[in-house]
Amino acid sequence: xxxxxxxxxxGLALGAAYAVFAVGFxxxxxxxxxxxxxxxxxxxxxxxxxxxxxxxxxxxxxxxLVLAMxxxxxxxxxxxxxxxxxxxxxGGNRWMGLVASLALARLFVALAQEIFGTQVLRxxxxxxxxxxxxxxxxxxxxxxxxxxxxxxTLMAALAVxxxxxxxxxxxxxxxxxxxxxxxxxxxxxRLTLLVYFISGSLAGAAGVQLGILYNAVSPFMGEMxxxxxxxxxxxxxxxxxxxxxxxxxxxxxxxxYSVGYLSSSFREAIGFGVVFAVLLLRxxxxxxxxxxxxx
Amino acid sequence: MxxxxxxxxxxxxxxxxxxxxxxxxYVMLSVNRFSLATGGxxxxxxxxxxxxxxxxxxxxxxALAAGTLVAAVAALILGFPVLRLEGDYFALATxxxxxxxxxxxLNWESVTGGALGIVSIPIETRMWxxxxxxxxxxxxxxxxxxxxxxxxxxxxxxxxxxxxAIGIDVAxxxxxxxxxxxxxxxxxxxxSAHYSYFIGPSDFGLIRSIDAxxxxxxxxxxxxxxxxxxxxxxxxLPETLRFSAQARDILVxxxxxxxxxxxPKGLLSLGPALYRGLFGGSRGRASVEPEAAE
Amino acid sequence: MRALLxxxxxxxxxxxxxxxxxVNADVNKDxxxxxIGPNGSGKTSLMNVITGFYRADRxxxxxxxxxxxGLPPFRxxxxxxxxxxQHIRLFDELxxxxxxxxxxxxxxxxQARQRAGMALDxxxxxxxxxxxxxxxxxxxxxxxxxxxxLATEPQLLILDEPAAGMNSTExxxxxxxxxxxRGRKIAVxxxxxxxxLVMNISDHIIALNFGRTIAAGRPDDVRRNPQVVEAYLxxxx
Numbered sequence: 058x059x060x061x062x063x064x065x066x067x068g069l070a071l072g073a074a075y076a077v078f079a080v081g082f083x084x085x086x087x088x089x090x091x092x093x094x095x096x097x098x099x100x101x102x103x104x105x106x107x108x109x110x111x112x113x114x115x116x117x118x119x120x121x122l123v124l125a126m127x128x129x130x131x132x133x134x135x136x137x138x139x140x141x142x143x144x145x146x147x148g149g150n151r152w153m154g155l156v157a158s159l160a161l162a163r164l165f166v167a168l169a170q171e172i173f174g175t176q177v178l179r180x181x182x183x184x185x186x187x188x189x190x191x192x193x194x195x196x197x198x199x200x201x202x203x204x205x206x207x208x209x210t211l212m213a214a215l216a217v218x219x220x221x222x223x224x225x226x227x228x229x230x231x232x233x234x235x236x237x238x239x240x241x242x243x244x245x246x247r248l249t250l251l252v253y254f255i256s257g258s259l260a261g262a263a264g265v266q267l268g269i270l271y272n273a274v275s276p277f278m279g280e281m282x283x284x285x286x287x288x289x290x291x292x293x294x295x296x297x298x299x300x301x302x303x304x305x306x307x308x309x310x311x312x313x314y315s316v317g318y319l320s321s322s323f324r325e326a327i328g329f330g331v332v333f334a335v336l337l338l339r340x341x342x343x344x345x346x347x348x349x350x351x352x
Numbered sequence: 353m354x355x356x357x358x359x360x361x362x363x364x365x366x367x368x369x370x371x372x373x374x375x376x377x378y379v380m381l382s383v384n385r386f387s388l389a390t391g392g393x394x395x396x397x398x399x400x401x402x403x404x405x406x407x408x409x410x411x412x413x414x415a416l417a418a419g420t421l422v423a424a425v426a427a428l429i430l431g432f433p434v435l436r437l438e439g440d441y442f443a444l445a446t447x448x449x450x451x452x453x454x455x456x457x458l459n460w461e462s463v464t465g466g467a468l469g470i471v472s473i474p475i476e477t478r479m480w481x482x483x484x485x486x487x488x489x490x491x492x493x494x495x496x497x498x499x500x501x502x503x504x505x506x507x508x509x510x511x512x513x514x515x516x517a518i519g520i521d522v523a524x525x526x527x528x529x530x531x532x533x534x535x536x537x538x539x540x541x542x543x544s545a546h547y548s549y550f551i552g553p554s555d556f557g558l559i560r561s562i563d564a565x566x567x568x569x570x571x572x573x574x575x576x577x578x579x580x581x582x583x584x585x586x587x588x589l590p591e592t593l594r595f596s597a598q599a600r601d602i603l604v605x606x607x608x609x610x611x612x613x614x615x616p617k618g619l620l621s622l623g624p625a626l627y628r629g630l631f632g633g634s635r636g637r638a639s640v641e642p643e644a645a646e
Numbered sequence: 647m648r649a650l651l652x653x654x655x656x657x658x659x660x661x662x663x664x665x666x667x668x669v670n671a672d673v674n675k676d677x678x679x680x681x682i683g684p685n686g687s688g689k690t691s692l693m694n695v696i697t698g699f700y701r702a703d704r705x706x707x708x709x710x711x712x713x714x715x716g717l718p719p720f721r722x723x724x725x726x727x728x729x730x731x732q733h734i735r736l737f738d739e740l741x742x743x744x745x746x747x748x749x750x751x752x753x754x755x756x757q758a759r760q761r762a763g764m765a766l767d768x769x770x771x772x773x774x775x776x777x778x779x780x781x782x783x784x785x786x787x788x789x790x791x792x793x794x795x796l797a798t799e800p801q802l803l804i805l806d807e808p809a810a811g812m813n814s815t816e817x818x819x820x821x822x823x824x825x826x827x828r829g830r831k832i833a834v835x836x837x838x839x840x841x842x843l844v845m846n847i848s849d850h851i852i853a854l855n856f857g858r859t860i861a862a863g864r865p866d867d868v869r870r871n872p873q874v875v876e877a878y879l880x881x882x883x
Contacts (some may be wrong), residue, residue, distance in 0.1 A: 092440050143613055151439055152386035153612050156569050159562050160608040167601035280558070284451060287444055295440070326455040329448040336445045337433045500755050503748040507737055514735045514791075517697065518798050519723040519752035 059194035064313050070201035072309020073208035074266035078282060079289040079301035080215065081259025087296030088232040088252050091141060094158040096260050097283030098165035103129040103261025104274040105173050112181050122207065122265050126258035133257020134250050136161055142249075162279065169276040177275040186272065204266045211262060212302060215255070219298075228252060232296075288328045291335050361479065367587045368482035369544045373560070374567030374579025375489050376536035381565070381573055383529045384509045386439060388561040389430065389446035390537050392453035395556035397423040397538025398545035399457065402470050405546065412476040416542045423538020424531050431530040435523065450561050457553040469552025477547040485543065486580070489536065493576040505529075537564075566608050572618020581619055648711055650675045650833050651696070651727075651802055656705035658691055658857075665691040667857035668705070673802065673850075678824055678834040680844045682868075683854035684877055689837040690732055692854070693806050696835075697729050698722040709802070724752070728800035730791040732807050732837075736779040742766070742790055743775040750797035758797075765793040769823060785816040789823070796827070803827060805836040809843050821847045845869065853877070 078100055085091050107125035110116045116124070140157050180186055188199040219225040228248055231238040239245050267282070268274040289308050293300030308328075315327070373390060380387040401419030404410050410418075434445045457464045464470065496502060507515040508522050515522050545551045563586070571582025589607070590600035615621060649672035658666040666688045673679045681689050694700040696707055698719035706715040714722055723729075737745050746765050750758040766772045769789040771782075779787055788808055795803055805824075809817050817840060824834050824847055838844050844851065844865070851868040853861040861871040868874055 092443075140609060140613065147616070149616060150384075152381075152443065153569070153616065155386055155443060156565060157609055157612045160566070160605040160612070163562075163601055164605035164609070167598045167605065170598045171596075171602070284447075287447070291441075291444060326452055326459070329452045329455070332448040333445065333452075336437060336441055336448075500748070500751040500758070503740070503744060503751065506740055507748050510737045510739055511735050513699070513719075514731065514737070514794070516699075516719040517723055517729050517731075518749040518794065519720050521718075521720045523718075 062193075063195050065310065066195060066197060066201070068310035068313035069306065070204050070309070071270060071313060072306035073205045074263050074270060074305075075285065075289060075309050076302040076305030077208050077211055077259050077266060078263035078286050079293065079305040080212065080298055081256040081263070082286045083290050083293065083296055083298055083301035084215075084252060084259070085256040086290070087298060088228055089249060090296075092155060092158070092295075093136075093141075093256070094155060094283065095136065095161040095165065096256070096286065097279035097281075098162040098169075099129050099133055099257050099279075100260040100264040100267075100282050101274070101276060101279035102132060102165060102169060102264065103258075104264030104268040104278060105169060105178065105276070106261070107265035108178055108180055108268050108274045109173065111183075112178070118183075118185065118203070118269075122262065125265050126261045129261025129264070130254040130258035132165075133253045133260070137250060137253040141253075162283075166276050166279060173276065175276060177273045179272050179274075180269070186269075200269045204270055207262065207266060211259065215259075215298075218255075224248070224251070284325075285328070288332050291332050363588060363591055365477075365479060365482055365547055367584050368479075368486050369540055369547070370563070370567055370583035370587050371486050371580040372482075372489060372536060372540040372543075373564040374571070374583045375493065375576060376533045376540065377561075377564035378568040378573060378576060378579045379493075379529050379533040379536065381568055382505055382509055383526050384439075384512070385435070385526060385530075386443040386565070387446045387530070387533065388443055388558065388565075389427070389449050389530075389534070390564040391556045391558060391560035392446075392450035393423040393427060393534045393537035394541035394544070394560055395450075395453050395457060395553070396426050397541030398551050398556065399464055399470070399541075400538075401542030402473050402545050402551060403463070405474055405476070406470070406472075412474075412546065415476075415546070416539065419542030419545075420535050420539040423541065424535040426538075427531045427534025428527070431527045435526050435530060447558065447561070450556075450558055454553050454557050457556070464553070467553065469550055469555075471550050473545055473549045473551065475546060475549055477543050482543060482547075485539065490576055490580065497576070566604075570608060570611050570618060572620030574617060574620060578618050578620045585619065647674070649673060650710060651835070652708040652711075653692070653696070654705055654707070656692070656695055656707065657703045658688075658695055658700055659703055664857055666695065666702070669854065669857065670859050671852045671862060673833055673835050675801075675833055676828060676831060677849040678828050678836070678847050679850040679852065680848040681835065681837045681852045681854060682839075682841075682844055682874075683860075687854040687877070688857040689854055690806055691857075693729065693804055693835075693837055696722075697727060697804060723798060723800075726799075726801035727804060728795035728798050728802070729804040730788070730795055730806060730808060732810075734787050734791050736787060736791060736794070738779050741776050741778055742771060742782070745779065745790060746793050746797045749794045753797070753799050761799065762797050765797040768796065768826065769793040785812050785819075788812070788820075792823070792827075796832070800832060802833045802835060805834065805838075807837055807839065809838055809840045817843050 082093070082096050085093050103125045106128050107121045110121035110124055111118060140161065141154060144154050144157060185199045185203065190197045190199070219229060227238065227243045230241065230243055231245060231248060235245065263282070264274070267278070285308060289301055289304040293304030373394065377387065377390055397419035400422045401415040404415040404418045405412065430449055434442060437445055458467055460466070497505065504520055504525060507518070507520055508525050512522050541556070567582035567586055568579040569582065570586055571578035571580065585607070586604060590604055593600070593603070595603070611618060651673035653669055653671040656666050656669045669688065669692055681692065683689050691700060695702045698717055698721070702715050706713045708714070709725055709727065714725060737748070740748070743762060743766065747758060747762040750761040750765070753761065763772070766775060769792055771786060771790055771793060774782060774786070779790060782790065792805070792808070809820055812820060821843055824836070828834055848865050851863065851865050852859060853868055853871070853874045855873070855877040860873045860877060861868045
């Protein structure tokens, strides 16, 4: 029972980070209908920037996290201005955007390797990295608490934004029907940039979170999270924000539970098997259709 | 001249193999489907062909045929459920397929050698095999596209609804294209495996699929020559500049982004543009402008 | 005499909105039949059900007595029903001749070029055979779409608002063309808003409202039908 509780908590911490990534990823699809396959590399940049700010500049973790989020948010906005925006305006094949995002991903990974090297980087030994709390027979690391609290804060902030503010309502209108949104005076251009910013900064936050959980970041961590993120997105329903969060947590739990029984790469195979099953049986995901209404 | 060719033999072989892969990707893009299954199908062709040569001891042509056939059949089986899916979902399903194949290759050690892969593969592939394959492919595709089949493909790509309305079974066309694409990728895998004496799971991941699409997009999708041009540029350009591996990646990805943004019809479209620039417009169909339009 | 096309009790719903609420109608051989009705009455939905792009929730459609509801669009096309679309959909990267040729080839490659040529002749576009559709004026783009449909040698030609965007000269020419098509033993079913055109060329009119047939018959009868008048002009005050 204790083992189960321990695993559950570990899974929740991991799932919290996955949820943050997944939400950023699915938000972009749900609101703007963009499948941004560079999201994994943005996550990776967030992780590296966050860690280096702590390691080299000696910033306290919260500051490093915020700065990393700002950096990745800005990077995401840059990709919209330079690449996705012009592509959208030109029209044409949808998968040109996929090609561009894949090329961007590769570009960012290569740049990261050039700037930060190809090795795995680790956080310096700090108090919050080492302390552990024990409740009964369950060990809870401070860093896990940090990750969970961060995730909850970000999710709450996003929920407040989307549900409780006028900006949020405008964003939801855009998601529902972009033409209608324009007609009723929603500043679509500016809000598009905002959504890219949010999506990028959530990816960056997740990068820092997973960096904390594993005490490792490297230029290669993006590919794996992208694949996991896609799994989560498909299971949760492309564009369905709460579905993505829930599926992210589920993924974290599943991964941790199955460690004991399966080698890591068979776990991956199961993950993709699930993707297949969902795509074939219920492509809109387990948590219902996020059907984009179009005029 | 011959010694020049000999010293660059590797690069030329790579270009040829990449061209074949690019054509595999092009076949699917020309029916308007974004497939990331290239890596997985190539892996099937590679591993099966190697098992035929090494384990079964059968001759090279049999291995090639086996690799091609298995990949084609895999595409057929995969195609039925997956081609029903709409664009994004189809891309993701093919991505999942490639990853599943890679993971199986990584773990099924008894058959695939696991992460260490398979070594001591007999080097059977000669340059003329590759050249012949590419020539036959290019010739074949050019011929087929000039027939009524070519028009069917264009109709499916340009607008699916009227294509259906004139009696074209678009789903079946896509399935056939997928099987053909699978055969091409499987053959490329088999040829490639017998060119280098080692294969491993990391040779066939998502990167393969992405690169194949990049060759096609870079060169231009208007013509089967496009992927060949794209493969040449993509493979040779980094080689000519002896930068670090990262710098090459940066260069190549920037090129793809720039082409996608500014040359959506690929490098091939530079040709007519240059021609018009040099010799001035006003010849043939290209310049029928709407005096007739309202 | 059996009708060429029999539509019986067709129902189609979209997430709570009832587009077709039990439509009954017949289309006879050698006729021009028009479907009229206010916006939202279900006209295009009905065309989409007939041609297989929508699947009816209930009811069936028969061609020469054989039911074909539930078949995919390409099978229905091969069975002899051709169509044009509300927003003209041409293969813009193929030239005019190829647009029609690809359709003709679906009937058989052997004589396809001749058939394509004849279809282009009928609509008067032979001279433009090597142009791209984008270079044609709007009225001719519509004619090209019709030629493409005709090249499949259908028994029934369905036209969705063919006169939209045409000026009066073009509409008269369109009427002539439709009569010519009828003369070649191809039944015509059109959805149209232009009442002059409809009254002028139709042998038979079907009026829809709220997804149901409210009147069917000769133009003069339908025009005077009180339900039809009410549907268009609102209830009597």
